[in-house]
Structures are given as structure tokens and as C-alpha cells.
Amino acid sequence: AQSxxxxxxxxxxxxxxxxxxxxxxxxxxxxxxxWYVQYPGQHLQLLLKYFSGDPLVKGIKGFEAEFIKSKFSFNLRKPSVQWSDTAEYFCAVNAVGYQKVTFGTGTKLQVIP
Amino acid sequence: SAVISQKPSRDICQRGTSLTIQCQVDSQVTMMFWYRQQPGQSLTLIATANQGSEATYESGFVIDKFPISRPNLTFSTLTVSNMSPEDSSIYLCSAEYRANGYTFGSGTRLTVV
Structure with missing residues (x-):
């Protein structure tokens, strides 16, 4: 099972x-x-996704993530955060050929002005 | 991008009663999904709903407690039956859009008193 x-x-x-x-x-x-983002009081929104191809994917609002297969990792990055990035961020994985999406427990990001 | 409308957005219910949550998608989709997000936790998949067949439930969730309907390719309902305070949670509907990953509704915040 995926986790x-x-x-x-x-x-x-x-x-x-x-x-x-x-x-x-x-x-x-x-x-x-x-990677999904949930701003305070709002619903989940897709930030970026990786299906295949270039392992460095760029998403909305200046976010990017790099898929490193050998490390089973998909870390989210942004070079310079803004106060408006305060939100909860969820990583999720879906095994190809299966419909189930498994979510991580989430990271709450607080950006101080 | 795809739009999912979910209602009600919130409700306060008495224990022992049932609540039906509706999810409307703005285009036809094969798979729809129902998630639960308990306070301070991540999303947990309840079931996958295909049009024309019975929903597939994840471990720990049963049809008697969470009956699901999927009458057509743009609509689904989830009922939370015989509610208890432990059912207080946010319930989310989701659909897969291949080009855009999985899109989520705005959620239904349920409080059982």
C-alpha cells in the first residue's frame, strides 16, 4: 500500500x-x-503535479517541486515566501493504474510579515 | 479548470440523525471520491463512487454508515447516517480530471451535537 x-x-x-x-x-x-494547498477557510487547491517527464515541475504562485525517484521524494520549494503563502500544504501520491490518492498529514506554514 | 459544487457548506446536526451531502461536477467524470478531514488531521478516503455501480469503500468505512449514490456522471451524494459527535468533520467531494489532477469541492463542515 502506498503511504x-x-x-x-x-x-x-x-x-x-x-x-x-x-x-x-x-x-x-x-x-x-x-501538492495541494489549503488557505485558511478555503478548499483544497492543486498547487502542482508530476505525472511524467521533467522531474522538476513548476506550479502556481512561484512554487516548484522536484521528483527524486531514488529518494522517493517530492519536496516543495519556493525561493521567497510571502505572507499570503500562509496555509496548509498537503503532499499526495497516486499509484499509476489505481484511483486511490493518499495524502500526507499536512504541513502548516506560517509566514510572518 | 473543473468546478465542483458541494452543499451544504456547513451544518449542525443532532446525534442520531442523518445528513446527505451533495456534490455536483461541471463536466462528466468517471470517478468521484468522498474524503473525510477530521480536525487537525489529513484527508482520509471514505469511498470511490462510479456511475452505475456500487461504491467501493475503504477499510474502516461501511455502506450502512456512509451510503453513497451516483445516479449520473456529474452528481453524487454521501449520507452520514445515525450521526454521533465522532462524525464531526469536514467531508470533501473530489473528482479526477486527468489534465489537472484531482479537484476538490469546498467541503461540508459537519458538527454533531
Missing amino acids: VSQHNHHVILSEAASLELGCNYSYGGTVNLF
Whole structure:
């Protein structure tokens, strides 16, 4: 069975600091990978996704993530965070050929102005 | 991108009663999914709903407690039956859009008193 680990539960950064949120998954086969964001009081939104091809994927709002297959990782990065990035971030994995999407426990990001 | 409308957005219910949550998708989709997000936790898949067949439930969830309907390719309902305070949670509907990953509704915040 697939599983996802997000090791950072709560991250506090100052504006303009760089961000990297860790995500590791466990599954031996081919996967699709996602990062979702949930702003306070809002629903989940897709930030970026990896299906195949270039392992460095760029998403909305300046976010990017790199798929490193050998490390089973899909870390989320942003070079300079803004106060408006305060939200909860979820990594998710879906084994190719299966419909089930498994979510990590989420990372709450707080950006201090 | 795809739009999912979910209602009600929130409700406060008495224990022992049932609540039906509706999910409307703006285009035809094969698979629809129902998740639960308990306070402070990640998303847990309840079941997968295919049109024309019975829903497939994840471990720990049963049809008697969470009956699901999927009458057509754009609509699904989830009923939370015989509610108890432990059912207080956010319930989310989701659908797979191949080009955009999985899209989520805005959620139904359920409080059982």
C-alpha cells in the first residue's frame, strides 16, 4: 500500500525566506505526485503535479517541486515566501493504474510579515 | 479548470440523525471520491463512487454508515447516517480530471451535537 510522509508539521518563516517542505512516499511502482494547498477557510487547491517527464515541475504562485525517484521524494520549494503563502500544504501520491490518492498529514506554514 | 459544487457548506446536526451531502461536477467524470478531514488531521478516503455501480469503500468505512449514490456522471451524494459527535468533520467531494489532477469541492463542515 502506498503511504506519504510529511516530516514538517508546522513551519514558521519570515517573509522573503526560502521554503522547502519535505515529502516522501513509499510505493515500489510508478506514481503520480501532487501538492495541494489549503488557505485558511478555503478548499483544497492543486498547487502542482508530476505525472511524467521533467522531474522538476513548476506550479502556481512561484512554487516548484522536484521528483527524486531514488529518494522517493517530492519536496516543495519556493525561493521567497510571502505572507499570503500562509496555509496548509498537503503532499499526495497516486499509484499509476489505481484511483486511490493518499495524502500526507499536512504541513502548516506560517509566514510572518 | 473543473468546478465542483458541494452543499451544504456547513451544518449542525443532532446525534442520531442523518445528513446527505451533495456534490455536483461541471463536466462528466468517471470517478468521484468522498474524503473525510477530521480536525487537525489529513484527508482520509471514505469511498470511490462510479456511475452505475456500487461504491467501493475503504477499510474502516461501511455502506450502512456512509451510503453513497451516483445516479449520473456529474452528481453524487454521501449520507452520514445515525450521526454521533465522532462524525464531526469536514467531508470533501473530489473528482479526477486527468489534465489537472484531482479537484476538490469546498467541503461540508459537519458538527454533531
